[in-house]
Amino acid sequence: MAEIRLERVRKTFGRVVAVRDVDLTVADGEFLVLLGPSGCGKTTTLRCIAGLERVDTGRIFIGGRDVTELPPARRDIAMVFQSYAVFPHMTVAQNIGFGLRMRRIPKHEIQAAVQEAAKLLQIDNLLDRYPAHLSGGQRQRVAVARAIVMKPEVLLMDEPLSNLDALLRLQMRAELKRLHREIGATTVYVTHDQVEALSLGDRIAVMREGAIVQLDHPNTVYDWPATTFVASFIGTPPMNLLRATVNTSGDDLALAIGDFTMPVSPAWKPSLRAMVGKRVVVGIRAENISVHADATPGSLPATVLVSEPLGAQQLLTVQVGEDMLKVVTAPEPPFQAGQTVGLTLATEKLRLFDEESGKALSIGANLSTQGGEHR
Amino acid sequence: MTFPRLQRRILLCMAAVVIALWVLMPLILIALAAFTPRLELYRWPKPIIPSTFSTGTMSFFLHSHGVLPSLRNSVVVALLTLGMTLVVGAPAGYAVVRYRFRGREAFRLGILMTRMFPTSLLAIPLIVKFIHWGLYDTLIGVALMHTAIALPFAVIITSGVFSGVPKELEEAAMTLGCSRLGAFVRVALPLALPGLAAAAMFTFVISWNEVFAAAILTVRNRTLPAHVLVSLEGAPLDFRFAGAFFMIIPAVIFMALARRYLFQMWGGAIAER
Numbered sequence: 001m002a003e004i005r006l007e008r009v010r011k012t013f014g015r016v017v018a019v020r021d022v023d024l025t026v027a028d029g030e031f032l033v034l035l036g037p038s039g040c041g042k043t044t045t046l047r048c049i050a051g052l053e054r055v056d057t058g059r060i061f062i063g064g065r066d067v068t069e070l071p072p073a074r075r076d077i078a079m080v081f082q083s084y085a086v087f088p089h090m091t092v093a094q095n096i097g098f099g100l101r102m103r104r105i106p107k108h109e110i111q112a113a114v115q116e117a118a119k120l121l122q123i124d125n126l127l128d129r130y131p132a133h134l135s136g137g138q139r140q141r142v143a144v145a146r147a148i149v150m151k152p153e154v155l156l157m158d159e160p161l162s163n164l165d166a167l168l169r170l171q172m173r174a175e176l177k178r179l180h181r182e183i184g185a186t187t188v189y190v191t192h193d194q195v196e197a198l199s200l201g202d203r204i205a206v207m208r209e210g211a212i213v214q215l216d217h218p219n220t221v222y223d224w225p226a227t228t229f230v231a232s233f234i235g236t237p238p239m240n241l242l243r244a245t246v247n248t249s250g251d252d253l254a255l256a257i258g259d260f261t262m263p264v265s266p267a268w269k270p271s272l273r274a275m276v277g278k279r280v281v282v283g284i285r286a287e288n289i290s291v292h293a294d295a296t297p298g299s300l301p302a303t304v305l306v307s308e309p310l311g312a313q314q315l316l317t318v319q320v321g322e323d324m325l326k327v328v329t330a331p332e333p334p335f336q337a338g339q340t341v342g343l344t345l346a347t348e349k350l351r352l353f354d355e356e357s358g359k360a361l362s363i364g365a366n367l368s369t370q371g372g373e374h375r
Numbered sequence: 376m377t378f379p380r381l382q383r384r385i386l387l388c389m390a391a392v393v394i395a396l397w398v399l400m401p402l403i404l405i406a407l408a409a410f411t412p413r414l415e416l417y418r419w420p421k422p423i424i425p426s427t428f429s430t431g432t433m434s435f436f437l438h439s440h441g442v443l444p445s446l447r448n449s450v451v452v453a454l455l456t457l458g459m460t461l462v463v464g465a466p467a468g469y470a471v472v473r474y475r476f477r478g479r480e481a482f483r484l485g486i487l488m489t490r491m492f493p494t495s496l497l498a499i500p501l502i503v504k505f506i507h508w509g510l511y512d513t514l515i516g517v518a519l520m521h522t523a524i525a526l527p528f529a530v531i532i533t534s535g536v537f538s539g540v541p542k543e544l545e546e547a548a549m550t551l552g553c554s555r556l557g558a559f560v561r562v563a564l565p566l567a568l569p570g571l572a573a574a575a576m577f578t579f580v581i582s583w584n585e586v587f588a589a590a591i592l593t594v595r596n597r598t599l600p601a602h603v604l605v606s607l608e609g610a611p612l613d614f615r616f617a618g619a620f621f622m623i624i625p626a627v628i629f630m631a632l633a634r635r636y637l638f639q640m641w642g643g644a645i646a647e648r
Contacts, residue, residue, distance in 0.1 A: 050546075050550055051549075051550075052546050052549070052550070071549065071554065071555070072546075072549040072550045073549060073550070073551075073552045073553060073554060077550060078550060078551070079546075079547065079550040081543045081546070081547055082543075083541060083543050085541065085543035085544050085546065085547035087544060087547070087548075087562060088544075088566065089562075089565050089566055098548070098551050099551035099552050102551055102552030102553055102557075103552055143547075146547075146551070150551065156550075
């Protein structure tokens with residue numbers, strides 16, 4: 001049973017606040033991804049959990065035990081580093097067995113455990129090699145094997161895939177997911193790659209400037225970003241953001257994007273009623289926009305700037321007023337640059353944000369878990 | 376002014392040859408003279424290449440009065456210096472690289488600044504203090520002075536060595552059950568060992584070659600360079616050549632062994648900044 005709990009953890013380097021009073025609970029056996037751009041404090045948060053950084057204030061609990069003042073060795077954690085940190089003066093077998101040797105486990109048991117871990121990561125044929133004779137991907141596997149052989153309660157990974165080439169990364173990603181299912185250790189995984197985060201995480205904590213902006217299941221983070229920052233960070237391509245004004249048309253509320261006016265779905269009305277005349281940001285994912293070759297009535301007129309065929313689909317960059325949108329559509333019919341098209345936005349997929357704060361507006365029905373806050 | 380590539384290469388090679396000759400010629404001449412039979416040294420014109428290879432000159436030198444005891448002194452002082460310098464210098468070098476502390480940059484600069492202070496200015500106060508402390512004319516006294524001289528180099532070299540050992544390796548060891556010290560001993564130290572050996576040899580050579588402090592701080596317990604310096608005036612030619620050659624050997628051996636590491640760490644230290 002190893003739940004990780006951070007209570008108002010703060011870490012500063014000189015005048016820079018790297019982690020800003022973060023509260024976070026990772027359930028036992030959960031795979032939590034810390035996601036954010038570089039410098040957002042995700043790695044520092046991880047290093048605080050590992051005990052490689054001393055927190056300024058706040059407490060850290062692992063399995064209900066206060067480990068805030070404990071050195072890494074006594075936290076029952078294992079960590080995989082971005083640079084792998086495989087010991088160059090030891091063979092693969094010695095590397096994997098290092099932690100067990102520190103625990104003074106009998107030799108034959110170490111050997112068996114090393115074999116098992118190596119087999120799990122398919123490096124059992126490399127045990128006598130030195131790291132200098134391994135490829136990046138193999139070193140990566142040694143680093144992971146070295147961590148899981150400890151059978152830790154908590155597994156911490158700091159961008160473990162970022163130094164691999166694209167193909168290998170894809171393969172290792174699936175393997176890490178399988179591994180997590182097999183060993184079941186509570187895992188905290190740091191990455192700046194949102195695809196990795198979406199594919200691996202049970203939950204994702206999106207961080208920015210040392211704070212957690214949103215903590216939710218991958219689909220919720222993708223579908224209901226808590227802020228415009230999250231919206232523009234997650235997804236390939238990220239969510240389109242359009243400036244709009246809240247209007248009244250007769251008795252009803254409407255959104256005005258340039259000269260184009262579109263109706264508002266009833267769910268939004270409670271939170272928009274107070275915002276008549278104010279500006280909001282409309283968010284919509286590229287796959288929730290449909291494109292028509294002719295500007296049919298009721299559709300948003302746009303001009304195609306770039307058309308990129310991507311095999312199974314085509315990615316269009318279109319201009320609406322001053323804003324640029326990305327649209328994903330079927331490969332046929334092909335659109336040409338310069339072509340005028342009509343866009344239809346899937347109303348139920350619209351997301352609205354306050355322009356000033358960037359925070360998501362709440363929807364009337366309890367469809368969404370509320371963003372902007374974290375547990 | 377620009378030169379075509381080839382011309383630049385030729386100029387570069389010529390410069391290299393000139394510098395190499397500048398350094399090598401005295402070494403070669405001394406080595407040749409040291410193995411020339413004694414009588415041949417005094418002949419005129421003196422042949423550059425000796426007609427016969429002779430160890431007579433060297434053995435004359437080694438058996439001259441005071442040489443063997445001072446040789447022993449030199450070795451003792453160099454080993455003492457080596458021990459003290461590494462015990463203090465290596466941890467300092469490690470700290471400079473690994474820890475962020477107030478005044479770290481000032482400390483680094485301070486290390487270099489100590490090299491700017493002329494030793495001769497220290498001579499009189501140092502002698503007074505050493506007499507006062509009972510360190511005058513003792514080997515440990517000379518070793519202390521040599522440690523002071525070698526320490527800045529040792530700190531700079533060892534910090535270069537340790538900066539070549541990634542911090543993550545020690546951190547990984549710590550997450551795998553090592554204490555801070557355990558991680559250092561099991562991971563950083565073995566990886567730094569070749570570089571530390573180079574630093575040790577360098578320290579040894581500094582002490583071995585140091586003449587000024589050794590000469591002023593001792594009367595009877597002279598180290599070899601101090602002894603050679605003092606006896607040089609009245610010494611015959613062959614004694615001078617043999618002495619000079621004997622002094623050169625450790626430095627040459629050190630350079631041959633440590634060349635690779637010195638390039639590596641100084642190159643690394645420069646790239647780091």
